[in-house]
Amino acid sequence: MDSKKASRRKFLKGGAAAAAVGAIQSASGQTPALVKSSLKDEVAYGERSHYVTSVRVPVLERPSPDEFGLTFHVLTPLQDSVGIITPSSLHFVGTHRGAIVPDIDPREYRFLLHGMVDRPLEFTLEELKRFPSVSRIHFIECLGNRAKPEHKTVQQTTGLTSCSEWTGVPLSLLLKEVGVQKGVSWVVSEGSEEVKGAGSIPLAKAMDDCLVAYGQNGEPLRPQNGFPVRLIVPGFEGIYNTKWLRRMKVADRYYMTYNDYGHISNDPKVAALTFQWGPKSVITFPSGGQKLPGRGVYQITGLAWSGGGAVRKVEISTDGGHTWKDAEIRGEVHRMAHTRFGMNWKWEGQECVVMSRCTDELGQVQPTRAQVAKVFNVPPDYYHNHGVQGSDNTIVPWRVATDGSVYNALA
Amino acid sequence: MGACTMHLRNLLLLVMILGLCQLASAQSPTYGLGKTPTTEEIRAWDIAISPDGKELPQGGGTAKEGAPLYAQKCASCHGATGSGGRAPELIRSESTTPAPGKQPPCLSPCIRGANVMAIHSPYATTIWDYINRGMPFGKEGSLKPNEVYALTAFLLYKNGVIPEDQVVDAQSLPQIKMPNRDGYVLPEWKHGMPRPFPNKP
Numbered sequence: 001m002d003s004k005k006a007s008r009r010k011f012l013k014g015g016a017a018a019a020a021v022g023a024i025q026s027a028s029g030q031t032p033a034l035v036k037s038s039l040k041d042e043v044a045y046g047e048r049s050h051y052v053t054s055v056r057v058p059v060l061e062r063p064s065p066d067e068f069g070l071t072f073h074v075l076t077p078l079q080d081s082v083g084i085i086t087p088s089s090l091h092f093v094g095t096h097r098g099a100i101v102p103d104i105d106p107r108e109y110r111f112l113l114h115g116m117v118d119r120p121l122e123f124t125l126e127e128l129k130r131f132p133s134v135s136r137i138h139f140i141e142c143l144g145n146r147a148k149p150e151h152k153t154v155q156q157t158t159g160l161t162s163c164s165e166w167t168g169v170p171l172s173l174l175l176k177e178v179g180v181q182k183g184v185s186w187v188v189s190e191g192s193e194e195v196k197g198a199g200s201i202p203l204a205k206a207m208d209d210c211l212v213a214y215g216q217n218g219e220p221l222r223p224q225n226g227f228p229v230r231l232i233v234p235g236f237e238g239i240y241n242t243k244w245l246r247r248m249k250v251a252d253r254y255y256m257t258y259n260d261y262g263h264i265s266n267d268p269k270v271a272a273l274t275f276q277w278g279p280k281s282v283i284t285f286p287s288g289g290q291k292l293p294g295r296g297v298y299q300i301t302g303l304a305w306s307g308g309g310a311v312r313k314v315e316i317s318t319d320g321g322h323t324w325k326d327a328e329i330r331g332e333v334h335r336m337a338h339t340r341f342g343m344n345w346k347w348e349g350q351e352c353v354v355m356s357r358c359t360d361e362l363g364q365v366q367p368t369r370a371q372v373a374k375v376f377n378v379p380p381d382y383y384h385n386h387g388v389q390g391s392d393n394t395i396v397p398w399r400v401a402t403d404g405s406v407y408n409a410l411a
Numbered sequence: 412m413g414a415c416t417m418h419l420r421n422l423l424l425l426v427m428i429l430g431l432c433q434l435a436s437a438q439s440p441t442y443g444l445g446k447t448p449t450t451e452e453i454r455a456w457d458i459a460i461s462p463d464g465k466e467l468p469q470g471g472g473t474a475k476e477g478a479p480l481y482a483q484k485c486a487s488c489h490g491a492t493g494s495g496g497r498a499p500e501l502i503r504s505e506s507t508t509p510a511p512g513k514q515p516p517c518l519s520p521c522i523r524g525a526n527v528m529a530i531h532s533p534y535a536t537t538i539w540d541y542i543n544r545g546m547p548f549g550k551e552g553s554l555k556p557n558e559v560y561a562l563t564a565f566l567l568y569k570n571g572v573i574p575e576d577q578v579v580d581a582q583s584l585p586q587i588k589m590p591n592r593d594g595y596v597l598p599e600w601k602h603g604m605p606r607p608f609p610n611k612p
Binding site for chain 2: 112119120131178190205247266275278308309364
C-alpha cells in the first residue's frame with residue numbers, strides 16, 4: 001500500500017516535470033497532445049474539453065431561432081447527464097411566446113414589489129443582495145415536457161426539465177417587508193423581456209418557499225435563465241418561474257394574464273393536475289438513440305423528481321412493467337429536485353422494455369399512460385395522438401432491441 | 412432610593428417590551444432596504460390589467476377604427492384576414508376551420524376548434540393587456556391607449572363577440588361577455604397537498 005502510494009507520487013512528480021517541458025506521459029505510455037486553449041480559457045473562465053460535445057437542441061415541433069428570431073423551447077441533453085445538477089450552459093430554455101434575451105445592466109436593474117401592501121418598495125440588485133440569502137437545489141420543468149411517440153431520445157421526450165442550485169432572497173421575507181394586506185390571494189409577477197411575460201401564483205405558494213433568485217450554480221444567473229433576477233417557484237410549472245423579474249404585484253384576484261389564460265382548463269380534474277408537478281422519473285441510460293455495445297453488466301440510471309417534495313422511492317422494471325425492483329438512490333435527495341437513481345443490470349442480449357416509477361414524500365406514485373386514460377375515461381391508446389391532460393408525469397418506456405439499440409417504446 | 416431605582420428599571424423594561432410588541436403588531440420593515448416609489452412611478456410600471464379593468468387608462472375605440480390599424484400594424488405577421496399568417500391566428504372564420512380530425516392541437520378548452528385569444532380568454536381585459544404589453548412584435552409598448560382599445564374592439568368584432576359600432580373603453584371592456592367566460596376552473600394550492608389522482612401503482 002505504502003509503496004503503491006510512493007510510486008504514484010513519483011509518477012505524478014514525473015508528470016509534473018514532463019509537463020514543464022511540454023508533454024505529459026499518460027498511463028498507457030502514449031503522449032497526448034496538449035489542450036489547445038486561449039489565455040481566457042486557461043486563466044479567466046474555463047471551457048469544457050473539446051471531446052465533450054453534449055448540446056441542447058430545439059424541440060421537434062418548432063425551430064429555434066424561429067422565423068421571427070425568437071428562441072422558443074430548447075432541450076437539455078439528459079442522456080449525457082451525471083449527478084443531479086444541470087450545467088447552467090445546458091439548462092433548458094422555455095418562454096411562452098418565444099423571447100429575445102434582454103440585455104439588462106445589473107446596475108440599472110430595479111425590482112418593484114407593490115399592490116395591496118402597506119409599503120411598496122423598489123430594490124436595486126445590490127439591495128436585494130443585502131437581505132439574508134438561501135441556496136436551494138430545485139428542478140424547473142416546463143408544462144410542455146411531454147413524451148410523444150415520434151420522439152427518439154430522452155432529450156426529446158423529457159428535456160424540458162433541468163436542475164440547479166438557486167441562490168436568492170425568500171419571497172416571503174420580501175412580502176413581510178412590504179406588509180401584505182388583508183384579502184390578498186394572488187401575486188402577479190412580470191418579466192422584463194420584450195413581451196413582459198406575466199403570471200399569477202397563489203399567495204400561499206408565494207409565502208411558502210419561493211425565491212427571488214440571482215444565483216445559479218455558484219455564479220450569477222445565465223441571461224437565458226433570467227439574468228440578473230428570476231423567480232423560483234419550487235415544484236410548479238416552469239412558466240411561473242418568471243425570468244428577468246422586474247415587478248410583483250400583490251392582488252386579491254387572479255389576473256388572467258396571457259401566460260395564465262394559456263394554462264387554464266374548464267375541467268376541474270385537469271385544473272387540479274396543473275400548478276404543481278406530480279412525481280416523475282425517466283431512465284437516461286439506456287435511453288432512446290443509445291446502443292449497448294454487447295452483453296454484460298451495465299448501470300441503469302436516471303432522474304426522478306416531484307413537485308410534491310422529496311423523492312421517497314424509485315422502482316425500475318426491465319420487463320415492460322410486469323415486475324419492479326427498488327432502485328438505489330445515488331446521491332443527495334432534495335425537495336423538488338432531480339434525484340439520481342441507479343441499479344446494476346446484466347443484459348443477456350434479449351429484447352426488453354425498461355422503465356422507472358417514482359414515489360414521492362406525499363405517497364404519490366408516477367402513473368402509466370393507461371392509468372391516466374382510465375381516470376379520464378378515454379381508450380388506453382388515446383395518448384398516441386393526444387397530449388396527457390394536465391402536466392404529463394407518465395412513465396416513459398425504452399425498448400432495448402436484441403442488437404442493443406434502444407428505442408422509444410411509446411412509438 | 413434603591414427600591415425606587417429598581418421600580419423605575421422595571422417600569423422601563425415594561426415600556427420597552429410593550430414597544431417591541433407594538434412594533435411586531437405593526438409589522439414594520441426589519442431591514443430598511445429599498446426605496447419607496449411614488450404613486451406616479453408605480454403607475455408608470457404597472458401594466459397589469461385586472462379582469463375588473465381598474466388599471467385601464469382613459470380612451471376608447473371601435474372596430475371600425477381598429478380595421479385600418481390592424482392592416483397597418485398586425486396583418487404582415489398575423490395575415491390580412493387574421494389567420495394563415497406566420498404568427499398565431501387571431502380571427503376565426505368558417506373558411507379557416509380545419510376539417511374534423513385535422514385540427515391542430517389547441518389549448519383546453521378547444522372552442523370551435525380554435526385557440527384564438529378572443530374566443531378562448533374568459534376576459535376581454537386579457538386581450539387589451541397583451542396587445543398593450545407585447546405588440547406589435549419589435550415595437551412593444553408603442554401603441555397609444557386609443558389604438559389598443561380600437562384593435563381590441565376589432566378582434567372582438569371579427570370573432571363575433573361584439574357589434575361593429577360598440578365603443579370599447581375602460582368602462583365597457585370589463586363588461587364584455589366573452590364566449591369562454593365560465594370556461595375555467597382555478598386550481599387550489601396548499602402546502603403538502605397531493606394531486607387528486609389515484610396513487611396505486
